Amino acid sequence: MADRVIRYRQIASALRSRIEAGEFGAGRVLPSEAALGKEFEVSRVTVRKALEALRDEGLVASRQGFGWFVAVDPLRQSLGRLGTIEAQLAASDRVSERHVLGFAFVPTPAAVKRHLDVDTVLEVRRLNRADGQPFARVTVWCPEHLGAELSRAEVEASPFYELLDVPLGGASQTIGAQAASEADAELFDVPVGSPVLVCHRTTNDAAGQPVLVSEHVFPGHLTEFVVDLPHVAASMAPSGLRLVDPA
Amino acid sequence: MADRVIRYRQIASALRSRIEAGEFGAGRVLPSEAALGKEFEVSRVTVRKALEALRDEGLVASRQGFGWFVAVDPLRQSLGRLGTIEAQLAASDRVSERHVLGFAFVPTPAAVKRHLDVDTVLEVRRLNRADGQPFARVTVWCPEHLGAELSRAEVEASPFYELLDVPLGGASQTIGAQAASEADAELFDVPVGSPVLVCHRTTNDAAGQPVLVSEHVFPGHLTEFVVDLPHVAASMAPSGLRLVDPA
DNA sequence: TCTATGTCAAGTATGATACAAGTAGGTCAT
């Protein structure tokens, strides 16, 4: 007896190989349902079922009136194919948690005031864990008028960026190596003085005005930055390195 | 099969390459929308969509009645507007020196062999100083056949990239924080175990094949990385951070 | 249940055109 062939599964499989082979570049658009139907000599409905199966796998996505396209994280593209730590955590089946250490309106610290010209800021201190292991301590300062509507529970549940009612633009950050303070050493369960990666970031709104200042501390033995550079700089030193003003 | 092409994306891509190739110098004006439309044989609307996409990337900007112009130095832009350390040194009137610590053909170290599949490599170890103060130790490994024509004197006098007779493409690097080894502590005149920034980089040729592997070590109290992100990531964590495999 | 065919609605890309508004450069009277 001949095996019953489910055509749309066959087509889904064929498309899957072609997508994974990179035949349709990242972000590029697949042929239309009609064109695919013609190529495989099946109806549009069948092509659709195949594509919808691939969508369930997260391989492709569609927009009405536009077409089907290979699903990629567009952000990675524009940042030089950088992965976010959340994606890595999700991919490796590790459990990610956020714990709020502090949530208070405070007089603007001097270091923050250089970027945010307000007198009072909301200071949120959080600890991030992966599988229970602390891997990041983050402090975010945001102007009082922006933080007024935020609650401690919201901050614990959602990324900060999603909570703000302000369209964000670019950001600028520095990455340095420092010795772990006593408090951080305890948080990360490492000896005092261990190397930690410290990032200072200012995030701007769409108009370029700073709206968020944050400090990120990562234990050096657990974390590193990855940067893909599309072009090579005319320098042997890694791009972006600069000497710290020894002030 | 030819996949579908969204024309304005194609045009944006074409313009991006031309801008990054420096065809339109920084600050110079691009051809008018009408002229570009004629060149690509599309309507002004389509050209506009392409240009607006590039504007979203921060690559170009426009003024009404004036025209479109390259927003910033395109090479740096594509790297995230990073400055090189040489430029900073030159700007601050500091004297930069290179000192070659080692120059030898050696059996390929295991860590290097993962990227360069050759048995023998040229290993060059250098110390960089700014105003006499050591601020970087760099080790470069390059395949024997590329390093055969290099002399110790050349390496001391010129940046590595200028000496190689190979067109270079992109690079990938990691940035991490580690504790200074005994040797590095002595070089940088810091206590053993002080935090240092460590970069591992593989540089590819134009075809994407790795041709150089290098390690860069910087004392943490003297150096930091600066990254300007044109867009903000949907994550509070700095882009590119990843957890180190605790192997 | 899978497939083929058809139909309609809604969304998108593109083109053609028009007009408002800003800029650069020239002309001309003073």
Add this chain to the structure above:
DNA sequence: ATGACCTACTTGTATCATACTTGACATAGA
């Protein structure tokens, strides 16, 4: 030389039209 004015060209914005796409559904055959 200077200021007023005009002109040509630019981007910004808004129409309308067309062709093509997905989304959703109905109907029918195997």
